[in-house]
Amino acid sequence: MKRIATTFAALCLTATAATAEVAPTDVAFEDGAVALSLTGSAGNADEGRKIMTSKSSGNCVSCHSADAYADVPFHGEVGPILDGAGSRWTQAELRGLVVNPKMMFEGTVMPAFYKVDGYTRPGDAYTGKAAPADLPPLLTAAQVEDVVAYLMTLTDE
Template sequence: MKRIATCFVVLGLTASAAMAEVAPGSIQFEEGAVAQSLTGTSGNPAEGRTIMTTKSVGNCVSCHAATDYADVPFAGEVGPLLDGAGSRWDEAQLRGLVVNPKMTFEGTVMPAFYKVDGFNRPGDAFTGKAAPADLPPLLSAQQVEDVVAYLMTLKDE
């Protein structure tokens, strides 16, 4: 009985450690990179592709094109081509670029997808009024990990 109880305690600690999420304000950048997973859970590349190519979620496709999602209409050309992104940058660098690209490329127009403060005059949709409350991040911590996992699959051949 003692062995079973110990097993449940260990499993419970492991599960709670895996579910711990790094809050947007607690991100540690090192030269633009974010080494620590935001969730402690591996990202799902298929979900990451969906997030990137869905205009109502990540909307990455509006600025970035990639051969892998050439089937998605109206890919943008504002941002760099993402073919080979997983070869150009490592996982920590990609995570940093998704969390807040201005930490690497100061003048970029790419939005920070996991940021909740430091905005200039955030508005309330198209009302012309200030946002009524704190803004949530554009993507959840797990969605960031999913996008990073997908980007890591985009390797040079």
């Protein structure tokens, strides 16, 4: 019985390690691209669309437009049009662009959505004081994967 419990515990630890998400500080870039999923699994494209078009979440619509979400008002024109994004860039490149676009395009004004350090600290609302030391990334690892899954559906076909 003890052997079965030990084997079960080892299997649980292995499964947990295999599905552990990559921390923002541990993301591996290669030429701006991030090859591996941050969660170990594919994202949900429907959730990705919600994140991209929500002003309180990804807010991608503030800078980017696409025919696929033309029903969402107030598209910005700062960033490139996302029609055909899934054909222009690989999944790894899109993941890198969402995680930290400055790794691929140094002068971009697009924010890093999965980063927690290396930037000027924002203020804490209107208090005139610095924000708490541990700020979370703008999107979770799962949300990044959802956005990437949605962007992959925006093809030229």
